[in-house]
Amino acid sequence: MEEAKKRGRPKGSKDLKKRKQRDPSTYSHGGYKLSEEARKKSTFYKANNPDLPQGYNSNLVEFLEAITPTEKIDVNDIEGMRERFRHYLEMCAMYDQKVCNTQAYIAIGLTKCQVSQYIIRRSQNPERADFLEWLKMYCSAYREALMNDGKINPVVGIFLGKNYDGLKDQQEHVVVANNPLGETVTEEELSKKYLESANLDTIETTAQESVPLQIPETEPEPTAHNE
Secondary structure, X not given: OOOOOOOOOOOOXXXXXXXXXXXXXXXXXXXXXXXXXXXXXXXXXHHOOOOOOOOHHHHHHHHHHHHOOOOOOOOOOHHHHHHHHHHHHHHHHHHOXXXXXXXXXXXXXXXXXXXXXXXXXXXXXXXXXXXXXXXXXXHHHHHHHHHHOOOXXXXXXXXXXXXXXXXXXXXXXXXXXXXXXXXXXXXXXXXXXXXXHOOHHHOOXXXXXXXXXXXXXXXXXXXXXXX
């Protein structure tokens, strides 16, 4: 069996144009590496930039420690919840952090599931449900202001709205009933329509005579006589 011919350029062939040599600095262990200019323009590297400002992580950890309560909250103490939320807003201003739902829940001492259940079960404590709904509306208004000012990506804002505010993509379908008779007509119009379409001259009416029911007479059975 003949050996398969090797693919490639034939021997002795030459390039008509000189090939452009790549910069060796763009290679990294055999793989292609983005240049610094391309890295700055890439949205992926902007969103996943590991080069955070110095002190950013420590400032965030200190902020979370400052807003985390040390004692459990009485779920029926509405004034205590308000006080903790005010403290959370003060910490946001002090540490220059954005307001968000999850951090607000942590600062109060509740979870997202608890907040949802307390709002749904309004009859248990209407005042608590009103406060938690107001808190969610406050955070939603803050996010909306950031989106309007171009401070956060609208896609991220919509995602947070779906996650915390119950927003959803909904399509409306209009269902039209299919009436085979067309438009609705009155009984008189319907009877007139059928009378006009019928040919009365070809219709023969026959009277059905009633025949009386005749019951046949039966002869009396002979009686037996004793001889």
